[in-house]
Amino acid sequence: MSLQRTVMAPGRWTVNLTTETPNTLTDKLSLVTAAGFGSMVFLPAWLDPIDIDPDGLLDLSVYTGIYRSQEGRLQLSGPHATAWLADEDGKGNLLEAPLFSVGSPLSNWVSGLTPPTLTAGTVTDPSGSLGWNYSWANDKASNPREALNAVCDWFTAVGGSTADPVEWEVTDGLKLNAGKVSAVYGSTPSVILTAFGDGRENRALYGVTCDMSLHDDLEDYTNRVLVADTSGTLDDYPSTYSSTPYYGPDAASLKMTRKISGIDTGWSSLADVAKGQHARFNQIRQQLTASVSDFCLLDKLRVGSFVWAWDPVNGIYDTANTLQYSGELIWPLKLRVKEVDQPVQQGMGVYLRHYTGTEWRVIDLTSWVEYETGPTQVTVGELTQPLRVAMQTRGIRG
C-alpha cells in the first residue's frame, strides 16, 4: 500500500481500507459504478470536503491517482494521473488525426499532444523547432506519452543537454508541464538528504535524515552506437569505440555496441541521435536510494526536482558544490529525484473525486484508510556525468 510516483511514467498507488468501512461506501466505489476512473486525491492533511470545491482539491493534492481497480471489497488501486497521457499498456485518449508541422517549438507540440483529460500547464520552450509528422500508426510514438517522449528527446538533443534534458510532467493538479528540467522543476534544491541530521535550514532548505544505499551497474554500458532510420540509412557515433577503462576476457579494451533501428525519418539528424545515445550510455549507471521516515515527503519533495545528497562516508559528495548546512560547510551531490514510493500515512487526507454524469462528487475516505508506518523510499540519480576521471571528485568512488 503506497503512493509511487515516477518521472515520466504512470506510477502506481494502492490503498487498503479497514474492515470497518461501511459496505454502502465500498459499493459506491465498485468499479462497475460511476466512480471508476475517478481521481484518488491524497492531501498532506485532512480537510472537510465541504470546505473545498472539487477543483480546489486537485490544487492541494500531493498525489493524484486514477481509481481503476478494486481487489475484494477493501483494496483500491490504480496508476498515477500521468496515465491520462497513456496508461501502462499504451491505452488512452489517443490522437487519431495526424499532427504535422514543418517546424514548431516545444510548446506547439505539447499543446497539440495534450489530451482533453489534462489541461495546459507551463511550457518553457528550449531552442529548436521540430518538423515531424506524428501519427498514431507510427511505431515510435503510438500514443501521446510516447510522442511526448520522442519530442522531448529531440529537443534535448537540439536545445537541451544530457545534464539538463527536456522533459514533461503531469502534475497532481492534472496539468501538463514541459521544458528543460531546470525550467520545469527549478535548479536549486529545497531538500537535502543526509545521514547525519535533519531540520530546516533557514526555512529554505529542508533536511531529511535517511539511510542511503547505492547501486552501481554497467548493465547499459555502451561505448559505440549504431543507428538506422526506417529507410535503412545508417550512422554511428563515435566512428571507433570510445576509450574505456574496461577489458574483455581477451585482454583487449571492451567493445560494447548498441544498435538502434527504426528511427523515424522525420528526425533531422541520425548523427545527433547516435551522439545523444552514446552520451547517455557511456557511463556507469548510478542510483541512490534513500529510506526516509518523514511524514508525507511528497509534500516537500517534488518527483523530478533536484535534491542535495550528503554522506561522504559512503562516497556521496561532490567537490564542485559548496553548501552551508547545519553549521558546517559541506560539499553535497546534486541529484534528481527519479521516484518516490511513500506509504499512505496517518494524518493524510484521502478522497475520491469523480463525476457522476451530472455533478462532481467527492467521497472522503480518510476515516477508513488502513494507514502504514513504513519508510518512504526515494530513488535519486542516475548521474548524468559521462564516465571519466572526474568520478574521483564527484559521486560514488573516492
Next chain:
Amino acid sequence: MTIQIGRLTINNPATVGFDGRQLTLSGWMSGPSRQVVSAYRDTLLGYQADPDEEAIPIVWADDSLVDGMYRSLMVRVTPVVGVSEKGTFDVQYELSAELASRQVALEAVTVGGFRPNGAGTSFDTPAEVAPLVGVPADVVDYYDGVTTSIGGPFITTTRASDTGSVAIVGWGSHTAVARRTVSYAMPLASWYKASCLVERLVGSTWVPVAGRRVASGSSASLGWRIGNGLIRLSETTTTDMTFKVEAYDGSTWKSTEFEFAAAGFPLSQLNTVTIRRNSPECVVVRFSTFPNGGYDFPTYIDVKLSRGARFAELHLFSQPGQAITWGMEWNPDAAVTTLSSGGNSYGGRATTAVSSMRNYLFSAADVNVSGSVSNIDVVGSQTDWSVAIGQQIDSLSASTGESFTELFQQYLAPLAIRQKLIIR
C-alpha cells in the same frame, strides 16, 4: 573502583555480564545533588542511538577484559527518588552494549579545503588555505590519504590542550576541494583527548552532554559551554548576547568577549540552544536570538568547533531572503591594529599585542567586511555571514601553524570530517 562509560566515570557496577561481545551492566550512580545525578543520567541516556558518536569507550578499572569501544547501547534508568542513607542521591541504571572493537582504529573521511568568500567564489589559491586535521598527539599508523611513501604524518604543530596534546596534521600540497580518507589508530584512553565537547552547567558543575538532546533546563542562556581543550565558548550576560571566548595557553584559561549585531542592533540574549552535531571530532550548536530593538525576526548563530582548532567557525543567518547588515564588536575595546597581511583583502582582522598570551582573533570570510578592528561591520547587506573567533597565542606566534596569517589560512580551509571505527 570505577568504570568509565563514554565521558562518565561512575562507581563500580553492581553486576557485570560479558560474553566476549555483549556487555551488560547494572548499578547505581551517585552524586551530591539531585540535579547533578539527573545530569549524569541524561548523559548516559544520550549515548543511546547517538548519530554522532556511534561507539564509545567503556573502561573498567577492575578488569580490562571488558575494555573496548561499544555500540548499540540500551540504557534504562530510574528517576531520582530521594536522598539515600549515605546522604547521596542515587540513580539505578541498566546498560547493555555490543563490543565494536578492542582497539581504536579509525578512518576519517574529510572533504573540503576551500571556503567561499561570500561573493559566490572560493578562496582558490593554495597559498591562501591550510587544511588541518586535529588528532590526539599519540595516534599511531597515521595515513593522510594521499601520500604513497611510508613515513610519519605531516604534523604542522602539536598544541597543548587541557585534555591532552593534539597533533595538527596538514594536507600539504593541494590545489582544489578534495576528499581524503585519513586513517589512524589511538589508545583507548585517547578517545577524548582534545576532543570537542558540549557541556551544561548544573549548579556550579559543568556536566558533559551526550547526543543531541538538550536536557531540560539547559536550553536557556548561560547554561551551556562548548570547547575542544584549546578554546571554549559560553554566554556571559542576560541582556545583549555576548560570547565569552576562553583560550588555553598551555597552563591557564584566558578570556575575552565578543558581541554581535544585526540590522544595527545588538543581538539579544540567546533564546534556544540546539545541538546539531556532538562528536569528538566536531561539535555544532545552533543558537537562536533576535536583533534587540526594532526587529523581532529570528536570527540564528551556528557555531562549529573542530578538534585541534584555535577558533570557532560561526555562521549567522536570518530569515530566508532577509538581507541585513551584520556586525561584531570585540569587548573590551583595546588598542588594536589592523593586520596588514594574511588575507586582509578578504576581511581578515586580528587584534595584536593586547597583553602577553592573550591575543584574540576574529576574521571574516567575506569580501564585504570593513570597519575598525575592534568594531567590525559588514558593509553590504546580506542574508548570512561567516566569521571566526578564537585566539592567537603570542609566545607561539612564531611557531609553524600558529601565526595569525596561518590561523586565518586554516579558517579559510574548512573540512567536513566524519570518523568511523574500522577493523584493520
